[in-house]
Amino acid sequence: MNKLLLLLFLVPNLVMGGIDDEVISTDFMREMVEHYGPKNAQPKIDTTYIKQLTDDKLEKTLLRWYGLDEEFKANHQHWHQGKEDISFENFISKINFAPLDKNYLHVIGVCSKHYEYPTSFIGKVLKKLKLYSGRKSYTDIRFYSGDDQWFDINQHNDKTYSITFWDWINTIAIKAKNNTYISHDKPGLYRWNNKIPHNVIEDIFKQGQFELYIELNMLRVYGALMTGADKLKHKIPPKFNLAGKVNISNIKELKECFK
Secondary structure, three states, rough: OOOHHHHOOOOOOOOOOOOOOOOOHHHHHHHHHHOOOOOOOOOEOOOHHHHHHHHHHHHHHHHOOOOOHHHHHHHHEEEOHHHHHOOHHHHHHHOOOOOEHHHHHHEEEEEEEEEEEEHHHHHHHHOOOOOOOOOEEEEEEEEEEEEEEEEEEOOOOOOOOOEEEEOOOOEEEEEEOOOOEEEEEOOOOOEEEEOOHHHHHHHHHOOOOOEEEEEEEEEEEOOOOOOOHHHHHHHOOOOEEEEEEEEEEHHHHOOOOOO
């Protein structure tokens, strides 16, 4: 396949990490999105990064995405070889990242407290009359970039924390002040959620910002497992691993949320 033909497969005005109507115009892709699709927004790439790619870089990206770069397939080594070398430093030094959408680098958090209510008739009556507030179940902060809610930080009953993103994700890594965090696994759902240590959460709230690194699963496209040939057949544009420094605009008011 020649370079010109490959370039034609790149969807105009590409919005990677989000769902583009042009990409899901086929019945096949629409069915995948409806069945597996995210409940919230996915992390998005800064589209200026794509526009600034040289022809050679773009061609190489497409060849690898469609499984046509034989030299890459023969020589490429995964960023870790076993569980023992899964580390923050190893991950960020061996993966190529594209920048997160600039709008996604500034978020506003909304604190939500959730309660469990008794299921008995009396419990339901007390709840309806607002005479019983229920037992606290968990608290979360939902983070928005504009109208897009794209990640949550959750505090559970036992005072542990977890963080949630939406996409098929292999790895999430975070650096906040003096502490780092990495979680790596094979994704089983569009919703990615994992525990995160207390000291990392503390540093995020002290600084009001954190460095975020995301390794997307390249085999899952809107939920469907796809080979390079499948991607080429459906003209699926490539995914990029993403990174950026996320700033929380209303950090002062959020510090009271988890108390």
